[in-house]
Amino acid sequence: MQKNGPLALAFNALVITFMLAPLLVVCIVAFTPHNTLTLPTTEFSLRWFKAVFAHSDFVQSFWNSLWLALASATLATVLAVPAGIAITRYEFAGRGFLNGLFLSPLIIPHLVLGVALLRLFALLGGTGSFGWLVFAHALIVTPYTLRLVVAALVGFDRSAEHAALSLGASQATVFTRITLPMILPGVTGGWLLAFINSFDEVTMSIFVTSPSTVTLPVRMYMYATESIDPLMAAVSALMVALTACAMVILDRVYGLDRVLVGRK
């Protein structure tokens, strides 16, 4: 293998700094003791974190986002597992269409999805209801779970299934005792990826939430367009911390590099 020259390493250092800078600055400024967005140098304070937990709008939005992400990731997983089985194990007319349809939320701009769903919900009279929001989020995170479920099913040795069937196990038993445990890393990895993406989603949600169902990123977006103070930095730092936790779990159950670059 060829070694990188000093120029290449300097370039690499610049890119790494560029990628980390905005996240680091958010996390450091969150500890400022002052009223303005200044980098704390001598003293650090937790006052802005306390302010976040006392700010009822942010707390309410956090719970909205959390329940929404839990519900939509679960729904997306429940839909994606059978759909993944259909796509990988059956040859049928319409298979390509279904695969394309289920992955299409990755390509269609969330802006367009938000506009389209707002129209539907307005006609149905359910704008901003939590139930519809769960379905809307399930739609945009299904592609993530489906991809990992399909990846798990493609590299699957079916001999254990055949053995169980030949020994008289029912289809249901084979699924719950053999298939599901074997694809479980893909399923949980997909669920976590769906959870993170639902929790972070802003562009579509801003169109279809109502004041009582505003999610945390939407609340932060609206807050940041009006005022910028260290409270926003503290909320952002908490978001970064939460994402980091989710990433560690994702890495343990599935492998972060596999999720991000698809390496086995």
Next chain:
Amino acid sequence: MSLATTLLHKKAAPWWLSGPALVLFTVLLLVPLALTAVLSFNAFDPATGVKAGEFTLEHYTHVFTDSYYHTIFWRTFWIAGLVTLICVLIGAPEAYILSRMGNPWRSILLLVVLAPLLVSVVVRAFGWSMLLGPEGLVNGALQLIGIGPVKMLYTEIAVVIALVHVMLPFMVIPVWTSLQKLDPGVENAALSLQATPFTTLRRIVLPQVLPGILSGSLIVFGLAASSFAIPGLLGGRRLKMVATVVYDEYLHELNWPLGAAIALTLLVANLVVMLSYNRLVEGRYKKALG
């Protein structure tokens, strides 16, 4: 054959399995898109709202003839194009450099480059607004080397920088994937046959990662052209891009049909640009390989 036996037939199994997801995607994707397409042709009266029965091409002629929308579409597409170019220029070499590193640095740094993908875009936009503001760290550093405060926040500069930050992982991932398929033996063979490192890079590595760069460019362009939170937070009230204009039409002007027409124009324009770029580059690529 009765209906019941048809439904229980083995051929129906995949449809039963994917049925629930198909229902969700029909009700929440296909139907809403069709409704929005219809809405974009509905007449609109500022006093009474949408007139469901009346159809007009007015909104589309408005979008295509009004210079206000020309400016916004043009700005959106040049910003998306510039972001794509910068992502190619930074992302492709970065993926190459990372792939030549030894572990553990290779895995750790790859993760550092890709992990911001999972952090909310609002958080990243806020981080950049702090860095690029008049008293931010970047202006502080510029003043140290004698360049006066540069206005970056609420200009195209801030939007482009933040979009590059958000899109870079989408370029690094496909380039990295195609680099994994590259046989290092070929590279070494070229070098041992006296090719300069530059020639090796241009003649051996580049042609093989070109498909990765192409698919990365398509993703980056599409996402950048429809980005909402970055121009919304870093472009301010005056610097509008298509997505922020759609948002204004929907939630401030309440002119939904016009907003729908703009959003669908963006969707179609995006698809046209991406498909023709794909054609163009693929054609060249095939020719180059003979």
